[in-house]
Amino acid sequence: QQPVQSPQAVILREGEDAVINCSSSKALYSVHWYRQKHGEAPVFLMILLKGGEQMRHEKISASFNEKKQQSSLYLTASQLSYSGTYFCGTVSSGNTGKLIFGQGTTLQVKP
Amino acid sequence: DTAVSQTPKYLVTQMGNDKSIKCEQNLGHDTMYWYKQDSKKFLKIMFSYNNKELIINETVPNRFSPKSPDKAHLNLHINSLELGDSAVYFCASSHLTDPFTDTQYFGPGTRLTVL
Numbered sequence: 345q346q347p348v349q350s351p352q353a354v355i356l357r358e359g360e361d362a363v364i365n366c367s368s369s370k371a372l373y374s375v376h377w378y379r380q381k382h383g384e385a386p387v388f389l390m391i392l393l394k395g396g397e398q399m400r401h402e403k404i405s406a407s408f409n410e411k412k413q414q415s416s417l418y419l420t421a422s423q424l425s426y427s428g429t430y431f432c433g434t435v436s437s438g439n440t441g442k443l444i445f446g447q448g449t450t451l452q453v454k455p
Numbered sequence: 456d457t458a459v460s461q462t463p464k465y466l467v468t469q470m471g472n473d474k475s476i477k478c479e480q481n482l483g484h485d486t487m488y489w490y491k492q493d494s495k496k497f498l499k500i501m502f503s504y505n506n507k508e509l510i511i512n513e514t515v516p517n518r519f520s521p522k523s524p525d526k527a528h529l530n531l532h533i534n535s536l537e538l539g540d541s542a543v544y545f546c547a548s549s550h551l552t553d554p555f556t557d558t559q560y561f562g563p564g565t566r567l568t569v570l
Contacts (some may be wrong), residue, residue, distance in 0.1 A: 373555045384458075385561035386498065399489060426547060429496060435555050442511055443559060445498040 345369055347434045349446035356422050356453045364417040364449045366432030375408055375415040376433040376443060379426075386431060389417075422453045458482050459562035462548050463521055467568045476531045476565045486510075487529035488559065489521060492543045493510035504529055505551055516537030533567075541569045 347368040354362050366375060371409055374393050378386040390399040392408035399406050403420045419426055429450045433443035468474055473478045480487060488511070489501040503511035504523040518534040529546060545566045549557040 376558070379495075385563050388560065391556060391558065405538050431498060442500060442503075444500075448496045448498075 347432055347446040349430075349432055349449045351449060352447070353450045354428050354452070356419075356451065358424060358455055359421050359454075360455055362392075362419045362422060362451065364419070364430050364432075364451070365448055366415045366417070366434070368413045368434050368436070370413065370434070370436040372410070372413050372434050372447045374435045375406075376435070377406055377415075377417055378433060378445075379428045380430055380431065380448075381428040385395050386437045388432075419451070422451075424455065427451055459546055459548055461562040462466055463565060464563065465566050465568075467570065468469050468471075469570055470536055470538060473534045474536060474567070476546075476567070478529045478531075478562055480527055480546075480548040480562075482560060484548040484560075485526055485552050486525070486549050486557070488522065488547040488549075489499070489529065489531050490545040490547060490561075492545060492564070494542070500528050502529075502531075508519050519545055520557055522568070523570070536567075536569045539570050541567055543567070 347366050356452045371380045376391050379390040380386040390400045406417045408415045429448045431448050458567045461517045462477045486505045488503045501515050502521040506526050513522045523529045544565050546562040547559040547566045549559045
């Protein structure tokens with residue numbers, strides 16, 4: 345089943361922080377985060393593994409709560425370049441290699 | 456040095472026509488994918504090939520037929536195009552050394568418009 349992301353959209357000023365959540369009803373093995381800018385391809389940010397550590401990409405970090413089957417993406421001191429649509433992709437145990445993406449969260453960072 | 460490339464970038468065609476989209480990766484990956492992204496940005500897997508063998512085949516109309524001549528190429532042929540086929544089609548590739556953790560690298564996408 346498709347993971348659910350929240351919020352659907354966020355508008356920030358430069359320097360502000362944001363959190364994007366991703367929840368699944370299935371037992372997850374890994375969560376993959378991607379960012380897609382308008383008219384471009386999704387670009388990999390980071391992967392969270394079951395039993396793994398919190399990950400970081402520049403000033404963006406993420407966590408994975410295995411008990412709740414949830415992942416959160418933390419954007420700290422946002423920059424204009426962070427604008428885009430963020431997708432979480434989940435891999436469930438028994439769903440080998442198949443990434444199921446959430447509906448996306450659109451982030452707009454304003455000067 | 457484009458890692459995953461697709462042609463064409465844009466494709467505008469009439470209903471009922473047959474069209475193909477080509478994908479090539481120079482990353483040395485073993486696995487390639489086709490995704491469809493609709494107007495609401497929903498990104499859904501369609502097919503996956505590992506070393507020319509079909510390993511993921513989602514519920515997709517049989518008008519869509521993927522073909523992998525070798526592990527660096529994956530093409531998508533669509534017969535009898537319908538209005539609902541209008542979308543952006545992305546090709547992606549990965550190593551598939553560990554299917555649970557492999558990172559997928561996406562191509563630039565092909566925007567298909569069916570009139």
